Amino acid sequence: MQKFSTLKSIPAYLPIVNIDTDMIIPKQFLKTIKRTGLGKNLFFEMRYDDNGNKISDFILNQNPFTNSKILIAGKNFGCGSSREHAPWALLDFGITCVISSSFADIFYNNCFKNGILPIIVDEEKIKELSEYANRKEEISVDLKEEKIVYGNNEIKFKIDSFKKKCLLEGLDDIALSLNKSDKINSFEQKLKSSKPWIISD
Structure with missing residues (x-):
């Protein structure tokens, strides 16, 4: 597992609540036990039309968000089934940090086991961060200091010390x-x- 320390990226904003694991990676892609190759199918039903063509107005199909390493999402992200393929798909796409106001417990814990940092902040802070996504400006995440820096502002967040150690040390x-x-x-x-x-x- 890759070590996680600091991260800087233009965030992608997906303002949808209750995104479940089937939306993150649909069930037809769960046949593999490999952690690689799932990124192309991330958010499959939202990214592609019935003919397999990319839907141009979906955020992760637009530049520069095709290279985003940070995803800002609606509350209760990762609900539904406990499939570990969900963090695998995010990681394979290149997303190593998800920011939301709340996560489903199993998905939240699976993130740490796979090198993804899930950060919980309140709804007002989500709105502030989303503006940086809309303006295509970078934000940075510092796990050691437990803070998100955006412009001249910062948000402090809390992470369990054991989970933090695991991410920092990979x-x-x-x-x-x-x-x-x-x-x-x-x-x-x-x-x-x-x-x-x-x-x-």
Whole structure:
């Protein structure tokens, strides 16, 4: 997992509430277990018409938002099913930070496990940030300082300290387990000595 520290980007603004995971990545694209290749299908039903052509007035089909790394969204983002393909699709498109006034719990936690920073701010701040998207101006996110900087203003946000550490150090669940490999090996050696019938070479 890539480390997350600071990020600067022109944000894309998607002012829709209750965007569920099926809207983020529809069910027909869930056959893969790979984390790559899903970006082209992100928001598929909003980005493409029935003939597979891009819908020109959808925000992520417009320059410079095709390269946005920050998505500003309506409340209750990521509701619906718990599919981990949703953060995979966002990440593969290039989005590594989502800002909303609220997130569905499972999606919120899945973001941290996949290197995406979900930030919760109040609705008034969402409106302020959306103006920077409308003007195609960059904003920046500083995870270490827990703040969003836009123009001469800044917004402070709160992140759980453990989740913050994982993002800063690029630690997913596998990496966290590997960090404890010495203790795991020590436990296995002790178990092998005391109960050899459990572990065999």
